[in-house]
Amino acid sequence: MIIVGHVTYESQKSQGVMGTPMALKLLPKTSTKQHNFLYEYCVALFLSAHPNIIGMFGIAIESKEHYGFLYEAALQRDLISIIKPKEGIPEPAAKQCTKQLVSALEFIHHKGLVYRDVKPENVLIFGRDCQNIKLTDFGLTRPRGTMLKLVSGIIPYTAPELSNTQNCEGVPIDFTLDAWALGVLLFCLMTGYFPWEKTLPSDPFFQDFVIWQETGSTEELSQHWKILTTEAMDMLSKLMTLNPLERSPVSKVLWYLDQPWRVDNWRAQEELD
Template structure:
């Protein structure tokens, strides 16, 4: 079923959340799982590698403290992840959501080979073929998410998990920010390189109706990192000189003021990124257009010499 309408997606998730809440298991983690090691921690809570005591299955356990977690937010994230988990490039779920005395939690497929950020070399990126292999799978995952009427909203290397060397197989994870298309977004918590400029300009409570173009922008930033080993800018605000130079390029076509990192990109790669990161969301290309550029070179032959300048 194709749920390109955000309203349909919202209704489907509301039904899933209601059913999940009615059947939420109560249990203590240590009764059923052996804790191996922590995989990650953030303001949301923590992710731990565990093994099922009876079956011996390794799993990733996401635990969110009840003291600072809204139950509906927990149910929402779990149901979004579950609804998307049958795609080969999206993390698999075990269909187990529960609450303990102190936490809400759910279990998903464990990635034992780190995430994409761990293989991006500063000043170098990753091998071009690996970047293309990664990009092809990311596009497939994002198209699937968009086909469900959802906007992922969190494209970044930390959320791309590796299941093989050189990006042979990658999977998207972490759906806490995913929302139905058309959802009004009024507040943006911090401007980062992946933040589309229309969100950076959100002020006076006006808000922006989120669309698939937000993921296209963030994908463009991620591809730049893979190719060059740098972020193109720190913030998508005119006060950032690197972003200001990008605006000049987008508006005039002149590449003269762009930082030297852009010179590592071929004409085809520049074209691909300029379309993904058009300043006007209505002119931004869909993520699927990346496929058109997979047979083109992305990095110039003498890129190491450029880097040493």
């Protein structure tokens, strides 16, 4: 549960000054262990110095029914609220967002942590056109190498190595999980679609992607991929390489920021030139 409000200091009240906007995250004790709450709070506080990671106020609370902590309020909502279905967001805004996301993820990785929750709902917007975005929600963040038992629910952002039901012992988590999820997020920004529903052989859209990765043929890919330029396709191919040992780091995306990502934008630029 997230509650947004303002905190006004006594010295400001007499001057009629609006207080600092803060968000209060409440975690019910019925479903949250104390050590899990403290872990998330401490990780968020540890990472909050980065300009593209949500700011923390160093204030944790406990009530009879909840644990909670205060953090910077995003008054302009999150990234999912501006992604138009079947359209995505304008390419300049997508690139502005991407540059900041890469910076935040690199910072997290430099600290030896894997974020593990890259998705639009966890990207908070400050300013118009993604001028400033910040990552939030660090409940799933873990040190690199932590053994992760296989997840029961597979979503579009789940890397295929986690979908391998034969590996009952789990896998050690790595930065490549964030690279995969970032690739899925960029596809959503550029197209307004998910590339697939699940990273499982039973999902025909994912199977078509596997064929492309294994053969280089794009014939079976859905029409959603057709609006992407060769450069954008190459970027996504590297981020979402099936073999995690061959997957590009998130920093690889920076090489493509000066390249066109959507065919319609590339054609418009060609006409101008």
